[in-house]
Amino acid sequence: MHTLNIIGAGRVGQTLARLWHAHSVFQIGAVCNRSIGSAQAAVDFIQAGTAFDVDALSLLPAADVWLLACPDDQLQACCTDLSKHGAFNQDSIVFHCSGALTAHEVLQSAKNCGAQIASAHPIKSFANPDSAVQGFTGTFCGTEGDAAALAVLESAFAAIGGHCFTIKPESKTLYHAASVMACNYLVALQEVSIQAFTQAGVAREQAMAILQPIVSDTVNNVFSMGTQAALTGPIARGDAAVVEKQVAALKGWRMDYAQMYQQLGQVTLTLAEPCGISDQTARRLADILGRED
Structure with a gap:
């Protein structure tokens, strides 16, 4: 069994280490955090390993595999x-779990020592490690790096229910931006919608209750029917008058939100055009939304 040292055992590191320990994938060695108290808390959660703090780097035991799970700007x-x-x-495997950085961007010093390097990014929320452990099965993990490292890591993730897929290192920033837009910006978009509701006199709690079923249904439709078939609303049905009125209302309230509406509307129009909107209506909508054809 390969040995694993973890540097920066926060929520991601703790979750993965506990799963790998429980499934006998890795023998957990050093668990090194900024303070010995934090490291010991991580060891207690993982139920394996020995706690070290960052002042004891020279005392860390040897390991086959190293997970550097500290914040991106410290990797x-x-x-x-x-x-x-x-x-x-030359026998070491060194990897990180950042979704924004490639292995060669931040692990080159390990590569210079002869190590095989990689990154493996689990696309999952780790806000609560206990919940993350329970719900990890089925998690997709974007990987890139040296083939020898990936062979070991992909097997390790598969053993705990992960599904690995490879990404182009040169496009990793776009890969990460895709997840940010789908998840983080979905939250931001709901906030904008709630603010619009409250501007119209609807209490925030009521707005949340109104949005919950329609947003849930929309998300379900996207993944069961595809984006184009899931599309509804005034642009999808070619109702240019409604769209024009909404743009004007938003401009009268928040110009930045009006611009957001128009930009997202341009993407919506591109999806809707093949579905029966007349050329004349499409041109009018494009003009309202500020799209330059």
């Missing part, structure tokens, strides 16, 4: 420090 410095302390060699 490169962390890897460099470990390299200087002789942590890595």
Whole structure:
């Protein structure tokens, strides 16, 4: 069984380590956090490993695999420090779980020591590690890096129910932006909608109650029918007069929200055009939405 050291065992590191320990995928070695108290709490959650703090890098035991799970802006410095302390060699596998950074962007110092490097990004919320452990099965994980490292990591993720897929390293920023738009910006869009409701005199709690079923139904339709078939509303039915009135109302309230409406409306129109909107209506909608054809 491969040994695993974890540097920066926060919510992601704790979740993965506990699952790998429970499924006998890795033997957990060092669990190193900023403070010994935090590291011990992580060990207690993982139910395996030995706690170290960052002042003890030179004392960390050897390991086959290293997970650097510290914040993105600390990954490169962390890897460099470990390299200087002789942590890595030609038999090492070093990886991180950032969705925004490639392995070669931040783990090059390990590569220079002969290690195989990779990144594996689980597309999942880890806000609550207990819940993440229970619900990890079925999680998709975007991977890139050296083939030897990926062979070990993809097997490790598969053993705990993960589904790995490869991404182009040069396009990883776009890959991460896709998840941000789908999840983080969905939340932001609901906030804009709630603000519009409250501007119209609807209490925030009532707005939430109104949105819950229609947003849930829409999301379900997207994944059961596809984006084009799931599309409804004034643009989908070619109701240019309604769209024009809504743009004007938004401009009278919040110009930035009006611009957001128009930009999203342009994407909506592109989806709707093949579904029976006349050329004349499409041109009028494009003009209202500020799309340059």
